[in-house]
Amino acid sequence: MAQPTPHIRAELPKIRQLDEAAINRIAAGEVVERPASAVKELVENAIDAQARRITIDVADAGKTLIRVSDDGHGIAGPDLPLALSRHATSKTDGADLLDIHSFGFRGEALPSLAAIGRLTLTSRVKDAEEAKLLTVEAGRAHPLRPAALSAGTIVELRDIFFATPARLKFMRSDRAEMMAISDVVKRLAMAEPATTFVLNDVSDGGVRQVFRADAGQGELFDVVMQRLSVVLGREFAENAMRIDAERDGIRLWGAASLPTFSRGAAVAQHLFVNGRPVRDKLLIGALRGGYSDVMARDRHPVAALFVDCPAELVDVNVHPAKTEVRFRDPGLVRGLIVSAIRHALMQEGHRSSRTVAEGVLGAAQAEPAGARIYQMPLGTSEHLPRHFTEPSARAFAPAAAVVGPAIPAETEVRADQPLGAARAQVHENYIIAQTPDGLVIVDQHAAHERLVYERLKRQHDARNVVSQALLIPEIVELPEPDAAAILAVSEDLAALGLVVEPFGGGAVAVRETPAVLGQVNAAALVRDIADELSDQGGSTALRGRIDAVLSRMSCHGSVRSGRQMRPEEMNALLREMEVTPSSGQCNHGRPTYVKLQLSDIERLFGRS
Numbered sequence: 001m002a003q004p005t006p007h008i009r010a011e012l013p014k015i016r017q018l019d020e021a022a023i024n025r026i027a028a029g030e031v032v033e034r035p036a037s038a039v040k041e042l043v044e045n046a047i048d049a050q051a052r053r054i055t056i057d058v059a060d061a062g063k064t065l066i067r068v069s070d071d072g073h074g075i076a077g078p079d080l081p082l083a084l085s086r087h088a089t090s091k092t093d094g095a096d097l098l099d100i101h102s103f104g105f106r107g108e109a110l111p112s113l114a115a116i117g118r119l120t121l122t123s124r125v126k127d128a129e130e131a132k133l134l135t136v137e138a139g140r141a142h143p144l145r146p147a148a149l150s151a152g153t154i155v156e157l158r159d160i161f162f163a164t165p166a167r168l169k170f171m172r173s174d175r176a177e178m179m180a181i182s183d184v185v186k187r188l189a190m191a192e193p194a195t196t197f198v199l200n201d202v203s204d205g206g207v208r209q210v211f212r213a214d215a216g217q218g219e220l221f222d223v224v225m226q227r228l229s230v231v232l233g234r235e236f237a238e239n240a241m242r243i244d245a246e247r248d249g250i251r252l253w254g255a256a257s258l259p260t261f262s263r264g265a266a267v268a269q270h271l272f273v274n275g276r277p278v279r280d281k282l283l284i285g286a287l288r289g290g291y292s293d294v295m296a297r298d299r300h301p302v303a304a305l306f307v308d309c310p311a312e313l314v315d316v317n318v319h320p321a322k323t324e325v326r327f328r329d330p331g332l333v334r335g336l337i338v339s340a341i342r343h344a345l346m347q348e349g350h351r352s353s354r355t356v357a358e359g360v361l362g363a364a365q366a367e368p369a370g371a372r373i374y375q376m377p378l379g380t381s382e383h384l385p386r387h388f389t390e391p392s393a394r395a396f397a398p399a400a401a402v403v404g405p406a407i408p409a410e411t412e413v414r415a416d417q418p419l420g421a422a423r424a425q426v427h428e429n430y431i432i433a434q435t436p437d438g439l440v441i442v443d444q445h446a447a448h449e450r451l452v453y454e455r456l457k458r459q460h461d462a463r464n465v466v467s468q469a470l471l472i473p474e475i476v477e478l479p480e481p482d483a484a485a486i487l488a489v490s491e492d493l494a495a496l497g498l499v500v501e502p503f504g505g506g507a508v509a510v511r512e513t514p515a516v517l518g519q520v521n522a523a524a525l526v527r528d529i530a531d532e533l534s535d536q537g538g539s540t541a542l543r544g545r546i547d548a549v550l551s552r553m554s555c556h557g558s559v560r561s562g563r564q565m566r567p568e569e570m571n572a573l574l575r576e577m578e579v580t581p582s583s584g585q586c587n588h589g590r591p592t593y594v595k596l597q598l599s600d601i602e603r604l605f606g607r608s
C-alpha cells in the first residue's frame with residue numbers, strides 16, 4: 001500500500017497483559033450477544049442445578065432486568081465468589097472435554113455477565129443456615145452478605161451492557177429482543193419437559209405472563225409430546241408422526257409433522273443433541289432430505305428431534321455459545337435422520353392432516369361453534385324445516401352439483417379398510433367413501449398421481465420399468481437447448497421407460513412411454529421433463545434427480561379430474577392407497593384425502 005496507515009507509529013508497540021475485567025468483557029462479547037443469550041446461559045445453569053421449576057422475569061426486553069430464579073441445588077456461600085471468577089466450574093475437571101453431560105462446562109457465563117452488567121447472585125444450599133448474596137458491578141465485587149431465600153438460586157442481571165454501551169446500539173426493538181428471549185426459553189423448555197418454566201414480562205412494575213409450561217407427567221414420550229403441544233401448538237401434536245430409530249449407538253426420537261402440515265419457512269425445526277438445543281445445517285439438511293419426496297421445495301416440515309448418543313461421539317466444544325456441535329461421523333447421523341423420517345412417512349403415509357379436516361369443518365360451520373342455534377330437539381331431524389338447512393349447506397352445495405353414479409349402499413364397510421367403501425363420485429373428481437366411524441373425501445387426481453409415482457419408483461428401483469411403444473413415434477418440437485438437454489440424458493430416460501431419439505434441429509422423436517402412465521400426451525411430458533432438467537441446472541447426470549423426473553412424469557399419467565370412475569375403480573384406488581407409502585399426500589405435499597369423523601359431522605349439525 002502506498003499510503004502509510006495511521007496504525008503504524010514511530011515507536012515500537014508495547015505488549016501488555018490485559019486485566020481480568022478487560023478479559024471478561026472480551027469473553028462476554030462472544031458469549032453474550034444480546035439479552036436472550038444471557039437468559040440462555042442463566043436458564044441453562046438452573047437446569048444444570050437440577051431445578052424443577054424455573055422462573056424468568058425480564059423488564060424492557062431484558063435490557064434493564066433479567067432475573068432467573070430456580071429451586072435447584074444452589075451454591076454454597078463460600079463458593080459464590082468462585083462462581084463469578086473466570087474458568088471456574090463445578091461441571092468438569094477439564095480432563096475430558098468429550099465427556100460433558102451438562103449445558104455448561106466453560107465457567108464463562110457468570111463472570112462475563114458480571115463484566116458487562118450489575119449482577120447479584122443469591123443462593124442457598126440445602127441445610128445451610130442462611131442464604132448468601134453477592135453483588136458485582138462491571139467486574140467489581142461487593143462483600144458477601146446474608147440474604148432471605150428459602151432454597152435454590154436467584155441470579156439478577158440489571159442494566160446489561162452498561163459497561164459496554166456500544167453493544168446497546170446493536171439491540172433491536174424491544175419486540176424483537178423479547179421474541180428472541182421467548183424463543184430461547186421455549187427451546188430449553190422442549191429440552192427439559194419435566195421442569196416447569198414461567199416467563200414473565202415485569203416492565204413498568206407489572207407482571208405479564210409471556211409463556212408458561214408446566215412439568216409433564218407420565219411416560220417420557222408422553223411428557224415430551226405434552227410439552228411440544230404447549231410450545232409448538234396442539235395442532236402440531238395432532239399432526240405429528242412419532243420418530244424412533246437407532247443405528248450404531250445413536251438414537252433418534254421425537255416428532256415430525258405429516259407432510260400436509262408444513263410451514264413456509266424452516267422456523268419450527270428444533271433439534272437437540274444429547275438434550276442440548278442446536279442449530280446445525282447438517283441436521284436441518286437431513287430433515288429436508290427425509291421429506292424430499294413428499295413436500296414442495298418451498299414448504300418446510302415442523303419437527304422436534306432428539307439425537308442421543310454416547311458423549312464421545314459428539315464434540316460440543318466448538319462454539320462459545322455451544323449452539324453448534326460436531327459429530328464424529330456426520331454421515332451416520334444424516335443417514336439416520338433421512339431414513340427415520342422416510343420410514344415414518346411410509347408407516348403413516350396414508351394418514352392425512354387432521355387439521356385440514358378441521359379447516360373444512362370451520363369453513364362449513366355457519367355459526368361459531370357453541371352458538372348452537374341450529375340445535376333441533378332429538379328425533380325431529382327428518383322433518384327439518386327448509387330454512388334450517390340453508391346456512392350450513394351453502395359451503396357444501398353449489399347450485400349445479402354433478403353427482404356420479406351412486407353405489408349400492410350394501411357395499412361392505414370393513415374396519416380393516418381405513419379409507420372405507422366408495423359411495424359416490426362427485427364433481428367428477430371427489431370420491432366419497434364411508435368408513436365405520438365417518439367419511440372420507442378423496443381427491444382422485446392427487447391420489448392417483450401419488451400412486452403412479454410410487455409405482456414408477458418401484459419399477460425403477462427393480463430396474464423393471466415397463467414401457468409401451470407408440471404406434472407412430474411422436475415428434476416434439478423444442479427450443480434447441482431443451483432438446484439437447486433431453487437427448488443428453490436419453491439413456492437415463494430410457495431406464496425410466498421414456499425412449500426418445502434425435503429428430504434433427506430442436507425436435508425429438510418419442511418412441512416409447514412408461515406403461516403405467518397409460519395414454520399420455522408425449523409432447524407435454526417431454527416439455528415438462530425439459531423444464532425439470534433446466535430447474536435442476538446444467539448437470540447431465542440424472543442420478544439422484546430421478547425422483548424429481550419421476551414425479552413430473554406421474555403428473556401426466558394421473559386420472560385427470562373430470563374422469564368418471566366406476567365403483568370397482570374407485571374401491572381399487574382406495575385399497576391401493578391404503579398399502580402405498582406416503583399416499584396421504586400428493587407429490588407436492590397437498591393432502592390426497594380428508595377424513596371427517598362421524599363425531600365431527602355431528603358437531604357440524606349441533607348434535608354432539
Ligand code: ADP
Nearest residue numbers: 045049083089090104105106107108109110153
Ligand atoms: P458453567 O455453567 O460453564 O460451569 P457458569 O459461569 O455459568 O459456568 O457458572 C459457574 C458455576 O456457578 C457453575 O459451574 C455452577 O457450579 C455455579 N452455578 C451457576 N448458576 C447456578 C445455579 N443457578 N444453581 C447452582 N449453581 C450455579
Ligand code: MG
Nearest residue numbers: 041045104109
Ligand atoms: Mg453456565
